[in-house]
Amino acid sequence: MSKLLRKPNNNETPKGITIVHEVTAENSPLEYVGFKVVDLPAGTKYTESLRKTECCIVALTGKINVSDQEETFKNLGTRENVFEKKPTDSVYVSNDRSFEVEAASDARVALCYSASEQQRPTKLIKASDNGIENRGILNNKRLVHNILPDSDPSANSLLVVEVFTESGNWSSYPPHKHDQDNLPEESFLEETYYHEMNPNQGFVFQRVYTDDRSIDETMCVEHGDVVIVPAGYHPVGVPDGYTSYYLNVMAGPKRIWKFHNDPAHEWILKRS
Numbered sequence: 001m002s003k004l005l006r007k008p009n010n011n012e013t014p015k016g017i018t019i020v021h022e023v024t025a026e027n028s029p030l031e032y033v034g035f036k037v038v039d040l041p042a043g044t045k046y047t048e049s050l051r052k053t054e055c056c057i058v059a060l061t062g063k064i065n066v067s068d069q070e071e072t073f074k075n076l077g078t079r080e081n082v083f084e085k086k087p088t089d090s091v092y093v094s095n096d097r098s099f100e101v102e103a104a105s106d107a108r109v110a111l112c113y114s115a116s117e118q119q120r121p122t123k124l125i126k127a128s129d130n131g132i133e134n135r136g137i138l139n140n141k142r143l144v145h146n147i148l149p150d151s152d153p154s155a156n157s158l159l160v161v162e163v164f165t166e167s168g169n170w171s172s173y174p175p176h177k178h179d180q181d182n183l184p185e186e187s188f189l190e191e192t193y194y195h196e197m198n199p200n201q202g203f204v205f206q207r208v209y210t211d212d213r214s215i216d217e218t219m220c221v222e223h224g225d226v227v228i229v230p231a232g233y234h235p236v237g238v239p240d241g242y243t244s245y246y247l248n249v250m251a252g253p254k255r256i257w258k259f260h261n262d263p264a265h266e267w268i269l270k271r272s
């Protein structure tokens with residue numbers, strides 16, 4: 001199995017909380033991005049103290065209350081299933097702060113991390129704050145919810161976005177990359193994909209490849225899997241009959257999303 005593909009670990013804690021995924025600098029090739037998926041049964045609490053990292057807490061499904069020990073945001077979350085395709089609520093918590101996530105119902109939460117030195121205010125990112133985009137044409141149409149885009153100055157290095165791709169369509173397509181710290185041409189952002197499928201027995205194909213093919217992995221990605229993108233192009237193809245969801249976390253030396261399309265496939269954009 002590709003080293004870029006992570007199956008759910010489902011590590012249960014004594015409190016009954018399940019750490020579904022945990023991607024760190026220690027267990028991955030990533031230096032800037034960290035990622036967790038946590039399942040919280042109703043009534044349980046997950047707490048964490050951040051050091052020099054910032055975190056965007058995304059209420060993937062269910063209802064949660066989030067506190068940073070100074071403010072409490074109650075009744076967050078808008079959906080029981082991501083495929084309701086409603087934007088959801090998130091909370092940005094900066095470095096050197098602690099937070100608590102309390103499950104008001106059974107909940108699945110994504111914790112999106114990146115390096116941060118300059119502490120910023122905690123911020124509720126309401127579902128209605130998400131920038132909505134219908135991106136692409138023909139068979140590369142997708143729905144994008146910009147949760148924490150580079151146009152939002154709330155964070156130091158973190159970018160968070162979720163994408164829905166319908167049956168028979170491609171996304172992150174034409175293939176693009178952002179693995180060079182070479183602005184204004186391109187920015188360097190590592191990336192993680194957290195995937196869900198509807199129906200959940202489905203799969204997508206995701207390829208991660210570099211120009212020199214030093215990385216060239218084509219993966220069959222299933223419901224609940226994570227794909228790690230340290231570098232390279234990273235297109236996703238969705239088989240007929242299924243809908244794909246993924247949550248992206250990106251971070252790098254500069255908080256700008258400036259990607260470079262694979263020249264071999266950029267002609268795709270010229271069709272009407």
Ligand SMILES: O=C[C@H](O)[C@@H](O)[C@H](O)CC(=O)O
Pocket residue numbers: 135142161163170171172173191234248259
């Ligand atoms: O670089 C960003 C990620 O690849 C996705 O968020 C991608 O941009 C989604 C898309 O445009 O299909």
